[in-house]
Amino acid sequence: MATDARSDDTVMKILDVLDKEAILVDLKAKDKIGILNELVAPTARITGIDPNDMVRVLMERERLGSTGIGDGIGIPHGKLKNLERLVLGFGLSRKGVDFESIDGRPTHLFFLLITPEHATDLHLKLLARISRMLKKDSLKEMLMKAGSAEEVIAVIGGEDDDF
Template identity: 80%
Template sequence: MKILDVLDKDAILIDLKSKDKIGILNELVEPASRITGIDHKQMVQVLMERERLGSTGIGGGIGIPHGKLKNLDKLVLGFGLSRDGVDFESMDGRPTHIFFLLITPEHSTDLHLKLLARVSRLLKKEPLKEMMMKAKSAEEIVSIISEDDDDF
């Protein structure tokens, strides 16, 4: 499976407007909620519960908010870009610009961990992150990811 096998183009947001963590999570969840039919508030609540354990802002301008839901039948992957950056309580204390949202069914731990690892590896590549920051459309994000979208 590849990242683009699960990343829905409708869940790619290239101009996040929110200035704080809860706002970003709400924006990222909006298309995921529409795609899955799962309640928006329920998704945000699961993500915030995970954030209380420790920020998913991993540093280097990257955030990978993630969580698991009981009543979800397939995983959901979304992407968001904040041009100005947001205080996402990252490990390095710097603003977060690039977000991957991952919500998986409750009992799919293996898939959840594999996808988290794959996204993390992808985002360690500085040239790729720079291209994402300059992207003007969801199609460009898909094209950038496709350049380095290995099976996980």
């Protein structure tokens, strides 16, 4: 479950920070801003941070370039000044949405990462870990079929040690 930021020499696993309450397996939104609002809702409740502040930070990052990395994957991320610990969420859009992905294809799998403003190393390490894990087609297929937060946790847990 979610924990405080760790020292740089500690290997952080995705399941160390992915909160079960922030796993959404049936996103309904049909556009980027809708997806971000949906993904942010549980993390805002968990952290007590205003969801509008989270969405604003994410959209500022999106203006620099889409976090839709292609192959059906989006990793919206940003840093927030008042955040005490990083938050990680997961969302699945079964129909897929236009997330302005680099390959122009619909995005289905989303990992939302928001870190404290001062946690740049942690932010980059977790982004890299998520990206490496999502290169496995079998993992993406299993995540696409997940019907519950528990199934998402089981799928990620089966792969998290390998990275």
